[in-house]
Amino acid sequence: MAFISMLQLVALFICFSAFYYYHIKSKRKQYPALPLSWPLLGMLPDLFINRHRFQDWIVSFLAASQLNFRFVGPPSTNMRLFFTCDPVNARHIFTSNFSNYPKGTGLTEIFDDVFGGGIFNADGESWRRQRAKAQLVMHNPRFRAMVSRCIRDRVERSLLPLLSQLAGTWEACDLHDVFMRLTFDTTTMPVSGADMGCLAIGLPEVPPFARALDDATHVLLVRHIVPRSWWKLLRRLGVGFEWTMAEALRVGNLFLYETIAKRRAKKTQEGIDDAEDLLSSYIKDDDENTTFLRDTALTLIIAGRDTTGAALSWFFYLLAKNQRVVSKILEELDAVKKSTSSSSTDGMVTFDSDELRPLVYLHAALCESLRLYPPVPLEHKGVLAADVLPSGHEVRPGDEVVVSMYAMGRTESVWGSDCGEFRPERWISDDGKLRYVPSYRFLSFLTGPRTCLGKEMVFVQLKVVAAAMVKNFEVEAVPGHVMEPKLSLILYMKNGFLVKVKRRQVLNN
Numbered sequence: 468m469a470f471i472s473m474l475q476l477v478a479l480f481i482c483f484s485a486f487y488y489y490h491i492k493s494k495r496k497q498y499p500a501l502p503l504s505w506p507l508l509g510m511l512p513d514l515f516i517n518r519h520r521f522q523d524w525i526v527s528f529l530a531a532s533q534l535n536f537r538f539v540g541p542p543s544t545n546m547r548l549f550f551t552c553d554p555v556n557a558r559h560i561f562t563s564n565f566s567n568y569p570k571g572t573g574l575t576e577i578f579d580d581v582f583g584g585g586i587f588n589a590d591g592e593s594w595r596r597q598r599a600k601a602q603l604v605m606h607n608p609r610f611r612a613m614v615s616r617c618i619r620d621r622v623e624r625s626l627l628p629l630l631s632q633l634a635g636t637w638e639a640c641d642l643h644d645v646f647m648r649l650t651f652d653t654t655t656m657p658v659s660g661a662d663m664g665c666l667a668i669g670l671p672e673v674p675p676f677a678r679a680l681d682d683a684t685h686v687l688l689v690r691h692i693v694p695r696s697w698w699k700l701l702r703r704l705g706v707g708f709e710w711t712m713a714e715a716l717r718v719g720n721l722f723l724y725e726t727i728a729k730r731r732a733k734k735t736q737e738g739i740d741d742a743e744d745l746l747s748s749y750i751k752d753d754d755e756n757t758t759f760l761r762d763t764a765l766t767l768i769i770a771g772r773d774t775t776g777a778a779l780s781w782f783f784y785l786l787a788k789n790q791r792v793v794s795k796i797l798e799e800l801d802a803v804k805k806s807t808s809s810s811s812t813d814g815m816v817t818f819d820s821d822e823l824r825p826l827v828y829l830h831a832a833l834c835e836s837l838r839l840y841p842p843v844p845l846e847h848k849g850v851l852a853a854d855v856l857p858s859g860h861e862v863r864p865g866d867e868v869v870v871s872m873y874a875m876g877r878t879e880s881v882w883g884s885d886c887g888e889f890r891p892e893r894w895i896s897d898d899g900k901l902r903y904v905p906s907y908r909f910l911s912f913l914t915g916p917r918t919c920l921g922k923e924m925v926f927v928q929l930k931v932v933a934a935a936m937v938k939n940f941e942v943e944a945v946p947g948h949v950m951e952p953k954l955s956l957i958l959y960m961k962n963g964f965l966v967k968v969k970r971r972q973v974l975n976n
């Protein structure tokens with residue numbers, strides 16, 4: 468009897484599998500771009516198969532589903548993600564019904580040991596208070612002047628000499644690595660006052676703090692993918708990738724607490740003036756508690772360094788493929804009264820951020836690059852109360868809303884049939900001025916009350932670096948090098964960006 472029922476069970480299983488196989492096959496045929504839901508596994512198999520092209524996979528399923536798609540994980544995990552790249556939904560989530568879409572407990576748990584109570588991980592009153600304070604210190608004109616000085620100094624003393632040396636040897640270099648080092652230096656200095664010296668001729672070994680940040684960022688991504696109970700167990704046991712995180716936090720905290728102690732000592736001995744770094748401003752005003760200072764400094768360093776480095780990398784990747792755009796940027800730069808930099812940079816030309824502010828084409832080209840390659844490609848939000856989005860889709864508590872900035876930048880109904888092209892002209896109106904584009908369509912810096920606080924600082928840095936490099940060097944991508952985004956929270960380049968650089972003939976005005 469038991470034997471027969473076992474046979475029956477096997478037969479039943481085979482029939483069910485065959486039926487399901489044909490059902491899936493016909494669905495695949497009908498909707499080839501949409502993820503399919505499997506018993507026990509939900510849609511995870513599609514995610515796994517497409518992990519090497521994660522962002523483009525999201526673009527394809529959102530395009531095939533009128534910009535909105537409900538993704539479900541294995542039933543046991545309660546993983547319910549509502550993907551959207553619909554601008555009206557983005558405006559609703561980030562602005563009109565902002566208070567219903569907090570970071571959510573799922574995300575705050577993932578980020579807790581890295582960002583602590585810092586602004587990225589805060590909601591409600593704590594977030595409001597931190598945002599007001601950060602806005603005040605970052606909008607201080609003396610802080611802005613310090614950011615401009617710092618980036619120009621690094622370009623003249625580190626970036627141009629390094630590229631000049633590489634140009635002399637016609638040696639290939641990884642420009643992605645160069646930019647990550649540069650922006651690590653140019654973020655850590657204004658945020659914490661520490662000079663990391665990552666970018667120099669010979670590309671010295673990066674300091675342990677920089678490596679710790681890389682490791683922590685990687686583990687944060689892994690925590691997004693594996694079920695919560697798994698990574699929490701590994702963390703309790705202190706093994707696997709959670710061991711890496713523990714070590715990264717140890718190294719990171721050592722650096723941060725030492726830096727805070729130095730700033731405090733300086734305050735006691737010499738006082739602190741307005742022109743100094745953000746950490747000093749926090750200490751000067753009300754000397755917040757040490758944990759808060761650590762969380763804030765780390766949040767701002769992570770917020771600024773890799774995003775800006777990734778933005779520069781993708782911008783030069785697009786320029787390398789679009790010489791027409793390079794020529795137009797050069798034309799615009801030729802009209803600027805240039806300041807020739809010091810002899811240490813071999814007569815190369817650099818620009819001050821004030822000289823670059825009026826340049827429309829350069830600004831348009833940077834926005835165009837940020838549209839196609841937003842350094843933060845996805846934004847997650849929790850759902851407090853059940854709601855109906857403007858697209859008509861319902862979301863309920865326990866769902867996670869995932870807005871794809873990467874997909875929105877590549878959506879025809881938002882940017883037109885040439886949305887895949889790099890065309891800075893789309894940002895310029897007929898009278899030659901910058902065209903107004905609502906921030907819920909150009910989401911690279913988010914929109915609404917949580918809009919990026921570093922946006923102005925970013926454009927200053929991007930312009931000073933881009934202008935100096937375009938003016939003094941020709942950048943050629945090494946043929947055959949495959950360029951694609953890495954599966955990560957930031958849009959890094961998976962294989963780096965191998966280039967060769969050549970000095971450009973500079974005619975001084």
Ligand code: HEM
Nearest residue numbers: 767770771774775778842843911912913917919920921925
């Ligand atoms: C190209 C460079 C950058 C891009 C694309 C970018 C993008 C973003 C995005 C998408 C957010 C929203 C993140 C979230 O809420 O989950 C954000 C928030 C933020 N960004 Fe940036 N960012 C960049 C550079 C910077 C820099 C250089 C700083 C300052 C050092 C900075 C400071 C912040 C802060 C403080 C927030 C939190 C705002 C809040 O929660 O109220 N960002 N940024």
